[in-house]
Amino acid sequence: MTEGREGWVLRWLGRGVGATLTQLESDAKMLLGGVRGEAPAPFMQRQAPVWGAAKAPRSVGHEMLQVLRVEPAAEDAVSLVLHDPSGRALRWQAGQFFTLKVRVLGVEHRRAYSVSWAESAAEPPGSVRVTVQRVPGGMVSERLVRDSKAGDWLAVEGPAGRFVLPDAVGEVVLLGGGSGVTPLVAMAQEALGPGRATRVVMLLGARNHARALHEAALQALAAGSGGRMVLHSLVDQRAPGDDAAVREGRLDAATLGALLDEAQVSENARYFMCGPEAMLGSLRATLLARGVSASAIEEERFVRPSATRQRGSAEAQPVTLRVLGREVTVAQKPGQTLLDAGLVAGVEMPFSCTMGGCGACRVKLIAGEVSQEEPNCLRAHERDAGMVLACVARAEGPVTVEVP
Amino acid sequence: MQNHSADSIERLVGLLPRAMRNQIEQWGEAAAVLSASRDPRVAASLLPSGVRGLFLKRGKQGIPTQMPAHHLAHFDWRYPSDQPEMADLYARAKQGQWNADDLPWHTSVDPLDPTVALLPEGFLDIEGLTAYGVRLDQREKIKMQASLCAWMLSQFLHGEQGALFAAAQVTEAVQFFDGKLYGSTQVMDEGRHVEVFRRYLDEKLGRLYQINDNLFVVIDALMTDGRWDMKFLGMQIMVEGLALGAFGVLHRRTEEPLLKQLLRQVIQDEARHVHYGVVALREHVTHALSERERREREDWAFEVALLMRDRFLAHELYDEWFAHRMTRAQWREFISNSPGMREFRHTMFRRMVPNLREIGLLSDRIRPHYEAVGLMEYYHGAAADKLTADELIRELS
Numbered sequence A: 001m002t003e004g005r006e007g008w009v010l011r012w013l014g015r016g017v018g019a020t021l022t023q024l025e026s027d028a029k030m031l032l033g034g035v036r037g038e039a040p041a042p043f044m045q046r047q048a049p050v051w052g053a054a055k056a057p058r059s060v061g062h063e064m065l066q067v068l069r070v071e072p073a074a075e076d077a078v079s080l081v082l083h084d085p086s087g088r089a090l091r092w093q094a095g096q097f098f099t100l101k102v103r104v105l106g107v108e109h110r111r112a113y114s115v116s117w118a119e120s121a122a123e124p125p126g127s128v129r130v131t132v133q134r135v136p137g138g139m140v141s142e143r144l145v146r147d148s149k150a151g152d153w154l155a156v157e158g159p160a161g162r163f164v165l166p167d168a169v170g171e172v173v174l175l176g177g178g179s180g181v182t183p184l185v186a187m188a189q190e191a192l193g194p195g196r197a198t199r200v201v202m203l204l205g206a207r208n209h210a211r212a213l214h215e216a217a218l219q220a221l222a223a224g225s226g227g228r229m230v231l232h233s234l235v236d237q238r239a240p241g242d243d244a245a246v247r248e249g250r251l252d253a254a255t256l257g258a259l260l261d262e263a264q265v266s267e268n269a270r271y272f273m274c275g276p277e278a279m280l281g282s283l284r285a286t287l288l289a290r291g292v293s294a295s296a297i298e299e300e301r302f303v304r305p306s307a308t309r310q311r312g313s314a315e316a317q318p319v320t321l322r323v324l325g326r327e328v329t330v331a332q333k334p335g336q337t338l339l340d341a342g343l344v345a346g347v348e349m350p351f352s353c354t355m356g357g358c359g360a361c362r363v364k365l366i367a368g369e370v371s372q373e374e375p376n377c378l379r380a381h382e383r384d385a386g387m388v389l390a391c392v393a394r395a396e397g398p399v400t401v402e403v404p
Numbered sequence B: 001m002q003n004h005s006a007d008s009i010e011r012l013v014g015l016l017p018r019a020m021r022n023q024i025e026q027w028g029e030a031a032a033v034l035s036a037s038r039d040p041r042v043a044a045s046l047l048p049s050g051v052r053g054l055f056l057k058r059g060k061q062g063i064p065t066q067m068p069a070h071h072l073a074h075f076d077w078r079y080p081s082d083q084p085e086m087a088d089l090y091a092r093a094k095q096g097q098w099n100a101d102d103l104p105w106h107t108s109v110d111p112l113d114p115t116v117a118l119l120p121e122g123f124l125d126i127e128g129l130t131a132y133g134v135r136l137d138q139r140e141k142i143k144m145q146a147s148l149c150a151w152m153l154s155q156f157l158h159g160e161q162g163a164l165f166a167a168a169q170v171t172e173a174v175q176f177f178d179g180k181l182y183g184s185t186q187v188m189d190e191g192r193h194v195e196v197f198r199r200y201l202d203e204k205l206g207r208l209y210q211i212n213d214n215l216f217v218v219i220d221a222l223m224t225d226g227r228w229d230m231k232f233l234g235m236q237i238m239v240e241g242l243a244l245g246a247f248g249v250l251h252r253r254t255e256e257p258l259l260k261q262l263l264r265q266v267i268q269d270e271a272r273h274v275h276y277g278v279v280a281l282r283e284h285v286t287h288a289l290s291e292r293e294r295r296e297r298e299d300w301a302f303e304v305a306l307l308m309r310d311r312f313l314a315h316e317l318y319d320e321w322f323a324h325r326m327t328r329a330q331w332r333e334f335i336s337n338s339p340g341m342r343e344f345r346h347t348m349f350r351r352m353v354p355n356l357r358e359i360g361l362l363s364d365r366i367r368p369h370y371e372a373v374g375l376m377e378y379y380h381g382a383a384a385d386k387l388t389a390d391e392l393i394r395e396l397s
Ligand code: FES
Pocket: A350, A351, A352, A353, A354, A355, A356, A357, A358, A359, A360, A361, A362, A377, A389, A390, A391, A392
């Protein structure tokens, strides 16, 4: 009876199998591959260029880089050009940042600094430029601005950050103020660089002309853009020696609206903004009121972690981590973050900046309560979906999280 | 007891590496498709194709596939004028010919440009992926939507290859002489469709997804079936219905101007094809078939409709994007509930069900089954012979 059934199946198969030996071999290969868990390639590449070919995903590294030179960027800011002396080219996307680890009085501090030029504008190619503006009372920025010199070594992680230009976009509006200008400089260069036809509208605010970052370089960029870049930088207050081109004003609702109208920004434009918290809030509100859709706005917040440090629970808390379908419970000691607790216990958890700025460490909160340092880079929809940043979240009681 | 062993099998499978687990899930899925059919005769006629498509994955082996044909070429040396409605379609088809070179091929297409989106945001509920612990950043989202579009167009292309050969076979086999003349124009149409989809994928999107296993099964089944009316039913009613649904949704949703125009042209041709299918089959089903034969076709159509509804789920995209991040079952759930896919199913059945009714394959006997799977709401729509191409296009915008 079994035989009979097999014969039946074979006869059926025979209709097709009657074909060729090549076909049979190929069938066998496919079945064997299946048993080994190999899937056939989902697609074939055709003649048109590979999507986003120039921008393969880049890994996050940890390394020592050397300061090649120090350039003034404004009255109270310097740019550090960093390179790998072995000659390896560093890579990043315009808008991303590196985390610098700086020791001050024996304690290591981590600060994120945006790269302030695009890959295509790097001089020499493959080097990274970060711009540091002195923050009043900021130990790290103070140290870097005052003491940096060529030949220094810095421990660096990165690049990281999701605040980057999309591969193809017709028009971008870059809005920023204070040290938030730095990633925008790189983005403007990138948008005007080779292989793109993007139009750039850049509106910046600074306290005064002397503190406006990369002002001269930006003016030169706009002048050489063949009309593709519109630049307005406003200062809160003109100083006596400022030349006539310096405009006084603030990026408030009325000014922003007028400047956007004047620049004839298209409906499809995408907005990128970076700057102090208060400024971002009001810019966003103005844009939304003008009918810009929330999905067209990306923002980068600069966070000073020390300002918002939270202690979390004073007792050790059990943290259950779901990784690849398995559960591990670890203890979070007082002061530790979820990430600390997991890493110390040997659980592999993804992370990069460890300061709430890149989103690499996102986990999903399944049960329990955590406190997080705010503000951080979580997007609204991520919060709604119950995501937390393990690097700045601390369990307030027993919690369960899922590590993607 | 049985439950118990099923449990431990599941547990064993769970211990395997992901890729292998995925493969086993896949075979389970294939077995479920093949055993789902209620009618043994339908099951028997789909089984060999099912084995070739789902287990041997012949469409993905990277070598040409030979499919034996078993139909009879029907000659008639008397050249009768036997079908005025088909003669009329032939006349219209001659006038409706167009040259694919006239499309604006100079349009530059950037699959990753969000300002000219191939598919609109929200076509897939990408945020919904977080429910499965999968997050995509902005770039990945755009890429994912572009991939889906490339996947759809690739399946169109594969379907058009099937349509080209099926149209040729049907032209040989059909017994109406006016149908043969008309059929020759359809062969030309399908050739042009292959031309435009291939060119768009080659020059604009740069990638071609492999044929979906379930689409392969349907094509294989109707190519190897010797009965001309089964080919007709499979191609002109089912596959063309699927295609019209998909073309319509993509035409409505894409913002890319070249693709929009291309689809518009293709849809005008397809409207004729489905119309022809309805005219030919209505004649045949009501006059030439015995009740037993009619029933078999009725069941076959129902099974294939379900196959298309439940299984045409972009698994190639899953393999590319999510095989290591979620299970196939989760993917099925995600993709079949996404807004774009719902719209697509809706459009497809709104076309297909009235056509089945019109050709007499929706008798009282099968209606409860359609009712049970929620497809009867489409029953009262207009069939293809009552719809002009203009109306079809108008509905699209
Ligand atoms: S590691 Fe960057 S946000 Fe947590």
